[in-house]
Amino acid sequence: MTTIxxxxxxNMANAIGTRAVGHGHTVELMSRDTAKAQxxxxxxxPGATVGTFGARPAGDIVIVAVLYxxxxxxxxxxxxxxxxxxxxxxxxxxxxxxxxxxxxxxNSVSEQIAAVAPESAHVVKAFNSILRGVLAENxxxxxxFAGDSxxxxxxxxxxxxxxDMRPLDAGGLAMAHALEWAGVLLVxxxxxxxxxxxxxxxxPL
Numbered sequence: 001m002t003t004i005x006x007x008x009x010x011n012m013a014n015a016i017g018t019r020a021v022g023h024g025h026t027v028e029l030m031s032r033d034t035a036k037a038q039x040x041x042x043x044x045x046p047g048a049t050v051g052t053f054g055a056r057p058a059g060d061i062v063i064v065a066v067l068y069x070x071x072x073x074x075x076x077x078x079x080x081x082x083x084x085x086x087x088x089x090x091x092x093x094x095x096x097x098x099x100x101x102x103x104x105x106x107n108s109v110s111e112q113i114a115a116v117a118p119e120s121a122h123v124v125k126a127f128n129s130i131l132r133g134v135l136a137e138n139x140x141x142x143x144x145f146a147g148d149s150x151x152x153x154x155x156x157x158x159x160x161x162x163x164d165m166r167p168l169d170a171g172g173l174a175m176a177h178a179l180e181w182a183g184v185l186l187v188x189x190x191x192x193x194x195x196x197x198x199x200x201x202x203x204p205l
Contacts, residue, residue, distance in 0.1 A: 003028060004159070005057030007074060008065030009037040012090055014044070015135040016063060016127065021047035022138060023163050028058045056081040061088060061159055063127070068093040068102075068109050076116040083118040086152045089176070090127040092183040099188075101180050110146075110176035122152035125176035126160070128183045131190065134199050142201035144168045144182060146175035168202055 004020050006013045009031040017027040021044050030051040031037035041048040051058060054077055062082060064071050068091035075082065089110040093103045103109060114123040124147035127135070134141060143165040147153045157167035170179060182200060190196045 002026070002061075002159075003059040004061050004063065005030060005051065005059035006063045006065050007031070007053075007057075007078075008063075009033060009040045010065065011132050012127070012135075013063075013065040014040055015132045016065065016090075017048060018044050019135055019138055019163050021045070025162070030055075030057065054078055054081065057085060060084075061086045061155065063088045063090060064113065065090055067091070071109055072112045072116055075113050080118055082121045084120045085122075086149075086155055087113060087117060087121055087123045088126050088156065089113055089123055090125075092128050093180060094184065094187075098184065098191075100184060101177075103177060103180060105177050106174065108173075108176035108180055110173055114148075114173060122149035123147060123173060124149075124152055124156045125173070125179050126156055129179055129186055129200050131186065131196055131199070133196055137197075138164070140164050140166065141199045142166045142168055144170050144179055144200070146170040146173055146179055148173045166201075 003026045005028040007030045020027050027048045028051045029037040030053050032053050037050045041050050062085045071091050091109045110123050110125040126145035143160045160167040
């Protein structure tokens with residue numbers, strides 16, 4: 001269908017990249033550790049390629065799949081290479097005990113990324129409220145997302161739909177902090193008896 005670039009080569013890059021390739025997309029993996037990116041591309045198989053970290057990504061949608069503490073610096077490092085791109089922030093800025101967030105309203109990681117990204121780039125928060133194992137199962141699942149650009153949200157919704165996920169638009173980027181709390185809620189529920197094979201969703205009554 002299209003090329004999706006993923007900055008990072010960890011567990012979430014693996015889960016999202018594998019799911020994307022399985023649904024017909026080409027995935028470009030970009031990491032400071034080129035060997036790790038190549039190993040992941042080999043694991044994912046045909047449809048996965050390796051790009052140069054810091055170079056202009058091939059995909060119009062770029063998934064920032066690094067730890068929250070380095071996400072802003074990574075986007076700043078790419079600089080103008082991200083001009084015109086849709087940046088999907090998947091990070092969860094949890095406190096060490098995963099009982100809260102290190103961010104505050106108006107200062108989500110997504111909003112911090114938007115502050116250093118090129119003006120023509122559009123940041124969307126997504127994937128952070130879905131557990132890695134659930135993503136990897138490739139089953140239908142709800143996906144909450146938020147961003148200021150209507151066009152970018154529409155593009156991300158189409159991408160999520162292509163992955164057999166139901167996109168649930170939460171509104172502007174100010175909602176990214178609420179989605180970060182949704183990640184805390186999910187882990188709390190999973191850790192207190194529900195298990196880690198669950199997903200947040202919204203069902204009509």
